[in-house]
Amino acid sequence: MHMVTLTKGVPDFREGKVSFDEDGHLERGKTPTVMNPNDKIALKAALQTKVRQGGTVSLMSMGPPGYKEVLQEGMEDVYADDLYLLSDREMGAADTWATAMTIATGIDQLEEEPDLIFAGFKTADGETGHTGPQTNWCIDINEDLTDRPIITHVISLEIDDEEETVRAKRLVEGDISEIETVEADLPAFIVTDPEFEPSYRKADHRLKYKDLREETQERAENLDLDEDVTVWNHEDLNLDPDFIGLDGSPTIVSGVDPIPKGPSEREATMIDPDDEAGMESVFEELNQYAAGD
Amino acid sequence: MTEYEHYEAVVVGAGPGGATAAATLAEQGVETLVLERGVDAGSKNVSGGLLYAEESAPYTIDNVFPGIREAATERPVDDHYIHNISGNKVKTFDLGELHHHDTEWCDAVLRRKMDSWLAQRVHEKTRETGGGLLTEVRVNGLLREGGQIVGVTLDELDPITADIIIAADGVNSELARDAGLMDWDEPEEWFQGVKAVVEMDPETINDRFDISDDEGDAHLFSGDLFDGVRGGGFLYTNESSLSIGTVFHLDSIADERAEPHELLDNLLTHPLMDQWFEGEYEEREYSAKLVPDSKKVAHPSPHRGRLLLVGDAAGQMQAQGPVIKGMNHAVTAGGLAAEAFAEAKARGNPDAAGNLYEQKLDAEGVMEKLRPPRYRATRALSESDAVSNIGSKLLDSPVGGVGLKLFGSVVEKAYNSPYLLGMIPDTRLTYVDVPTRIGEVLGSEVVDENEIEPPELDDRIGDLTYNVDDPHIEVLDNSFEASGTAVTACPVSAQGFGGGCYREETIKTNGSEKKKVSLDTQPCVECGTCAVVADTHWEHPSGGKGVEFKQG
Structure with a gap:
């Protein structure tokens, strides 16, 4: 079983790590970049499949050279056999579409077509949730790659080696009580839900998991970022710069508006219900909405 | 018939007894799986703290685990x-x-440090046999087929069968109870x-x-x-x-x-x-x-079918006045149990391991120390x-x-x-x-x-680390007569103290007053006191849950 997990570097939004300026803009320079937390969940799904079925797990990202450390983080905290970074200036400032195009080409470039591609549920910075499904669409239109079904919001996963199928439980409505089970042929594209939980009910699986975790941590610790990460630029991938990066991005960001403060952060005036004048002003204030304007 | 995962040997509990049994089995080439319910070996284990190596004992911990005294014991x-x-x-x-x-020799020990070190060695040794050591896995009972013990059942894993099960799961051994060997x-x-x-x-x-x-x-x-x-x-x-x-x-x-x-x-x-x-x-x-108290409860025949009890699980704790020796006997028993299985297997009759183990405990003088005829x-x-x-x-x-x-x-x-x-x-x-x-x-x-x-009791409780699970103890009879002793005897409860496990409550109905006992298992240190002095259904929390001792 050959698997690829897709990931992106995102600002570390955890308390104490993230830094904002006075206007509430993220200070990228002062905020460390980490592996998108949802992608770690996707990588855990890939590791679970490796533990149960065997095979290899590749971890792939598109981004600046600094993302090598993001890949290393995935290898250390979860698992990876090998790391791929699609990176050059032409790929910069890509929207989800141009990213999907680039990643699909990266997958095409791999020696072996993956049986399973894993992606996490949306990134912590972009929050679109588009890149995974769009990548699968780009795989579909790529004549060298096999069309594959996509299963999103996956919370658990079973592979049937003999039948070459994947059976997944997916969270339908965000409510844990609404779960549907779907089955699809391999190869397939899996998007994990944040609720995904790896499951190891056999001692043998837990022992293998322990071995693999030990092995990947050691590999990550001794990783030579220059030698051990495969980096492909647009030429390696034979990509036309007009179709990738900023030039290949149909999305135009015209401006950014700050998100209004939440209700709890708005200013409130406290009025005692026994304060007649005060209560009168409340009714006056509400009156303008009562007309239905 | 269901296909179960099978190991030649399953050892439950990674204290000194379980560790010695597992290492000895592994050295004999027996495929051995060790299951420990703590987040780390030693995280559930407490002892006063003196570990002896007796001259007369067939197994001492430094023979089985060279380097332990330098790496993992205290003074x-x-x-x-x-x-x-x-x-x-x-x-x-x-x-x-x-x-x-x-x-x-005799060293002071802290169990978290020592058992955790032992577990690392045990995992390396047993992994070579195709087994290994897993933490955060709770064995909750015996798997039987046709009335015979054939394996174990677990909270986190599907049932596992084995040719030999060594229960080194401590003083509150759920397996010893399940087998009817201890109460x-x-x-x-x-x-x-x-x-x-x-x-x-x-x-x-x-x-x-x-x-x-x-x-x-x-x-x-x-x-x-x-x-x-x-x-x-x-x-x-x-x-x-x-x-x-x-x-x-x-x-x-x-x-x-x-x-x-x-x-x-x-x-x-x-x-x-x-x-x-x-x-x-x-x-x-x-x-x-x-x-x-081994004088009274060290089981003279600590085995049933494929199940062999080792250490505290078998009551093998010698406390006679100032003599307090437990871990050394667990080490010996673990070694003897492993040796008994290897010999029985070599003779083509692995089911004879239990009797052989019993004979060895007698022949090596362990039983005489534990239950002095005098x-x-x-x-x-x-x-x-x-x-x-x-x-x-x-x-x-x-x-x-x-x-x-x-x-x-x-x-x-x-x-x-x-x-x-x-x-x-x-x-x-x-x-x-x-x-x-x-x-x-x-x-x-x-x-x-x-x-x-x-420190006050609530500070002592507050300083401990807990991963709270669903209640693992149920009070079967909450009348004060049946279970009231737990309010005082429980080491994390006290009369008039609301932050402990057991509390005394007065319930007024129709003009009469009744004293009842209520239980909150959150601060439980899993000692088992209430299982003995109160009327309870007592189980351990699931793997990785409950109290985590950092010293032990």
């Missing part, structure tokens, strides 16, 4: 004293002779220990105990400082901490409605302790554990009230006092006699009255003042 303990206390008067006897009897009914069969690990930097320890870096002390305490509850206290020097605790007969704790944490405080605040604290006291961890012979007489009363009276009389004065050195000698200690009866006379009288008649006054303040 070697060479000097051993007992302090007989009466008020502020103390008479100290040197127990050196007893301590060195049959002792190759938790009689408080007389148990001791309960509580312990504080107290911060002290190595130089201060060296200075205050007058020892060097590679020396350690053991001190025992008995007399009138424990409100008449039968038992005593201990202090062992670790590398950078002290293990200080108290151990009492559980029936005595129950009958006297004693609060174990207060008895510990009685020791901690005694003037005698000031020489070591000098007014400073910082507690790293409070812990508790039940201790089986104790059984003299028990009926010495534990009868009549004898105790005469003994007490004699001791209190001027004649008794003079006798003690004249024969002080003889008494010291008696304390150092393993032969006599094997007969020591479990009465107030031996545990309380004799030491008190010794202190009174022979002792000298301690003039120091001990002003330290041990």
